[in-house]
Amino acid sequence: MPNYADSHRDLDSYVSARVPVICVRTIEQQRALRLVRATATQPRRSNMPFWIYTRATGLRDLRSNTPVMDDRSLTGAMEFAAAQFTSRPNATLVLVEPDDLDADTPLTRHIAELARLADTNMGSIVLITDSPVWSGLQRLGMSLTLDLPDADEMYATLSGFLGDHRGHIPIAWTEQDIRRAAEFLVGVTEGEAVNLMATVAAKGSVEEGDVLRLAASKDRIFSDLSGLTRVPLHASDHAVGGLTNLRDWLGRRNLLMQADLRSTDLRPPRGVLLVGVPGCGKSLSAKAVAAQWQLPLYRLDMGSIHGKYLGESEGRFREALETADRVAPCVLWIDEIEKGLAGAGDSTGVPQRIIGQFLFWLQESRSRTFVVATANDVRGLPPELLRKGRFDELFFVDLPDARDREEIIGIYYRRYLKAEPDPAQLARLVDLSEGFAGSDIEAALHDVGAEVYLAGGIGNLRPAFVEDTFANTVPLSRNNPEQIEEIRAWGRDRAVPAGRAAPTPGRPSTTRRIVFLDD
Template sequence: MPNYAESHRDLDSYISARVPVIGMRTIEQQRALRLVREVATHPRRSSMPFWIYTRATGLRDLRTNAPLQEDRSLTGAMEYAASQFTARPNATLVLVDPDDLEGDTPLTRHIAEVARLAGNNSGSIILLTDTPVWSGLQRLGMSLQLDLPDADEMYGVLAGFLTDHQGIIPIAWSEDDARRAAETLLGVTEAEAVNLMATVAAKGSVDKDDVPALAQSKDRIFSDLTGLVKVQLKDADYTVGGLSNLRDWLRRKNQLMQADLRHTEIRPPRGVLLVGVPGCGKSLSAKAIAAEWKLPLYRLDMGAIHGKYLGESEGRFREALETADRVAPCVLWIDEIEKGLAGRDDGTGVPQRIIGQFLFWLQESRSRAFVVATANDVRSLPPELLRKGRFDELFFVDLPDAQDRKEIIQLYYRRYVKAEPDPDQLARLVDLSEGFAGSDIEGALHDVGAEVYLGGGAEALRPSFVMDTFANTIPLSRNNPEQIEEIRAWGRERAVAAGRTAGATTQGAPGPARRIVFMED
């Protein structure tokens, strides 16, 4: 993508070549105007007239800002330029954000006629706009796009801001901190970056903790996000029981997410694909990653992506991925990805094109958007999605083993009962929960918590009630043992274990449902 220096070079060459129409597309009007002024004020162009038109100020001299006429209308500015282009060589008119440039309209045809007059006498018209320009007008010249600041330019913006405030407020940032902040602020405009830094400085200091906090502050800039749904995290989303291998792997990836990789060939972590048994913590892991890494969490809603018109689904999906690049660093959660990418035999070809877009983005994007994709029906996943190099790793989330179940029981016991389980009782609950998914354990202890609330506190809770609740919980591994065993057999052979062990036989998982009542001691 063209950065400021490249756009400066291109604009300089277009003006030197006296191209009749120069279309500059950007959403940063002030930054683009600064670029034009830098090119216009070069000493070798001191004798060349430059005029600028805006709706607010009318037609003025670009260098001195002196008004050229009382008529502030665009029509008046065009008439003035037309008369000057025929009389003076090497003149340049800058039109800032004129309306109706996209189609064949009277305005675009008028601009084209004036551009032809300019071209006959080595004149130019520069169009600063955030919309496409009608092809009939654009074919008269050249175009360039001024993209958002890259990491180096953003670092220069931050360094200038910190220099301006040096000695006024305490600043604890090192150069590495400023570099990390610049990476964090990729995707925002220069003005937005200055506003965010001003908000940080307004509290009276610039601290080390402000670097990761910028990701949350940046998140507030974006409201209406195409295809993305902002997920508000709760305290309960900060902790995941079990999945020790996955958690250790994620800690290492977090170091890369925060590292300065500019002078290496290493790209930021791309993401992880979690497949496995339903209810074992795949979706919760996405929330826990965002909470632990202190990054905003967005859910890519595949249902909202699909449209009924030709090309609509692909366009929405492309916009969603572009938005994810812009809001990065973030965690991008795609829940049950197999449903959004299913339909390989669909005659429309839409699923295949969406898969192609997604794979290309996974391969080529260098933004710090970390994807957490989850899948239950692994048989529906396209094979090319599982190839090494798409995601950083493919993890299989199995039913928790005894040690993981102990950790999960302790986690939810504290949350719902507001107490620590008795060691003997904990050991019996671990045995009773053989074959349970994490959601089964949570459901059982939620019922226990409700009984504590209704019964007057944890002190009045009967131990036998807890045992009874666990014994009478029928997990999915017993309700649908064939499907669960098929999922587990796939994961044992094709993925890395997310927990300490993988593929251990679930003793007692298959079999008839049973009801056990523990009599009170």
Template sequence: MTNYAESRRDLDSFLNARVPVIGVRTIEQQRGLRLVREAATDSRRSAMPFWIYTRATGLRDLRSNATVQDDRSLTGAMEFAAAQFTSRQQATLILVDPDDLDHDTQFTRHIAELARLADANAGSIVLITDKPIWSGLQRLGMSIQLDLPDAEEMYGTLGSFLDDHEGVVPIEWDEQDRRRAAEFLRGVTEAEAINLIATIVSKGSVDKSDVLTVARHKDRIFSDLAGLERINLEGNDHQVGGLANLRTWLGRKHDLMHADLRGTGLRPPRGVLLVGVPGCGKSLSAKAIATEWQLPLYRLDMASIHGKFLGESEGRMREALNTADRVAPCILWIDEIEKGLAGRDDLTGVSQRVIGHFLFWLQESTSRAFVVATANEVRSLPPELLRKGRFDELFFVDLPEEQERAEIIELYYRRYVKADPDPEQLARLVDLSEGFAGADIESALHEVGAEVLLGGGAERLRPSFVEDTFANTPPLSRTNPERIEEIRSWGRDRAVPAGRSRGLAAAGAAPPTTRRVVRWAE
């Protein structure tokens, strides 16, 4: 049952019971009004009077919309209701978005007195508001939380809108497309969803590709929300070389991300934790996934989560994760996650509470927010983060092997030199780049690209210059070998290799028998 249907059922029960104060909490005023109007127009209540007050229209009859009195003030409406509550049975007053409901004020006490008058003659006051209701007033009645439309309700809304335009514009969407669009629109209001689909219809057709257009339009609604940083991805500069295991695994998760999971008991993919050698493509992978999956990318800066006041860090984390749920479907990138979640020696307990909030969300959230978390200082990660079931998988990103280095060199050579490398030169560069991370290769070819720009074009580029540039680039594996070996020894038997598995064996020690290997059904 959708939340709207549950809210309608509860409202019917409260009106039948003549509860004196009924709070309808919602940020969608029009949807809340529709809920109350549907209940009021039920044939069982045809003899019950319903009046509604708004600041714009004053006091009116809910069913006929006729003006009740010329005095358009709230005070006048409450005086009218007081007279009616004392003289007739089962009357109902609806107040839309009144001010100062959340505190003990003269106004809320006036409402409470009016509710007691209503209670004496089986009357009710319905408060439609997006704010909390003062506890002294709330204890006189019951409340309803009208949440944003879920995927099932959104599917109905989209279906009704598109059905109204059948024969007016060409519509290519089948039921699966409508289901996907409805999933994408979770977290927006009904009015925002209708505006989005109307924008698509207004171009003259509804194409298959417009399903992803829905996700992009939704992203604009939330572009200024607090808690997350929107990362704009332009062009095709977010390709990743190597990492064959990871890329194959992501291909399957992409299909699951967009699948209709109703009735399967499955939840959307939760995400992946990438650990390993710095500069080998962990952060770039987050951008590449967002680009390939055509989903917005949001970055959660763990270092900015921690505040100096009691409860501030936990509040910031909760706000950021709630925002991620609302902007979904999206890629949620958490770079260097250990900076925000490490802290087993923290005597204040803040780090542990932040970890607790994050792990609870990671395990319980059903939104299509795919987390790509990266870590360099793997030994400082809390062990509970590494437990199976938190992330969908833990991958180790190692230094690229020969074939992977060749792929990375070709990728950056085309980007910066605007040409393909000569096969013999490519082989020499692969040898020269032994021990290089992907970032080291990019840095060397960026220098080559600058020389091409300043030297008059790729045709004037000397092969010796390219090779000398590689030879003069000191990789991190040589400048800090102890740290790199520590990271690699940790990852060999604790994570699935992101690249070709033989690369780990070639790096030194033979892989232990306890190393996990991901297998896919043929």
């Protein structure tokens, strides 16, 4: 991805070579103008005339910004340039955002004729635009794309902003904080970055915690995200019961997510694939990660990307991944990923091409987009997705054990009954919930909470009502034991346990374990 320095070098060489048409593609007009001015104001070009035309200001001298003529029309500017190209060598005309450059129109043909005239006397036309350029015009010269600022350029922008405000407001950011903020803001324009920083500074100080708040507020500048849905987070999303191994692993990954990795060969964490029993906390984990890491959460709906035309699904999926890169840092939640990537028996080849796109993105993207993908039907997962190195880790989410059920019951008891469970009652509920998934426990206590509300308080219910509700709840593990056991048998030997795993009596454990190195 060419940065500002690379684009400056390319533009300088094109101007030196007197290329007749130079197309500068960018969405950042002011940054592109700064690039052109830096090229034009070099001492060795002091005798070369440069003019610039915009709809708002008409034709002006690029260096002095003085008007050249009263006529502010594009036609008048092109007639003036035609006369100059004929009478003097090495003249350059810069046109900013002319209309209708993407098609064969009278305007594009007029510019092409003007470029041929400029070529006879070593003249050049520079087009600054964010739209494609008609091939008949583009083939007369060279093109360059000014991409969004990289981390180094963003660091310079933030440093300049903070330097202007030092002495006026308290600034607690260290050099490392500025570096982290710069990496978080990769994917926005220079102007958007300045606006975000100005919003932070408007409260009268720049504090250490503003680094994460800056990252979380970055997504507010994006709207109509293709294929992505912003998921609102609530206070309850912080609470996840059980899944001890997974939670410990995520805590360490958060340190890498925030770290400055420029001096290493490490890349930011890519993500985690959660497979296992339905209702045991896979989807809740995606919300918990975003809530605890203070990052925005986006859900990629695999069903919404599929189109009826050839190549439409692949295009939508590619656009969604590119958008995820732009809104990074963020958590990207892909729920039931097997339904979107299952390709067995599909004669169109679309699932296979989407799998290829996704695997390439997982391998090559360097944005701080942390993927939390969940799957219930492990048999539908393509085998290439399970290879080590695609995701950072593959976790199996099993039915919670007694200790995990005790923690989960405590969480939902406090949420729905607004009280602490009695220890003796809690022990009975743990026994009654054998074989329950986390969602079964939540459903049972939600029903209890509803009855407590209708009865006017927990004291108005029978003492055994809570136990009776648990006893009358039939979990999925009893409704469909064959399917659940098949899922559990697959996960025991193929994935890291998300919770505390005990080896099966009478057989050695072949399950992978996480090894944490001492700090």
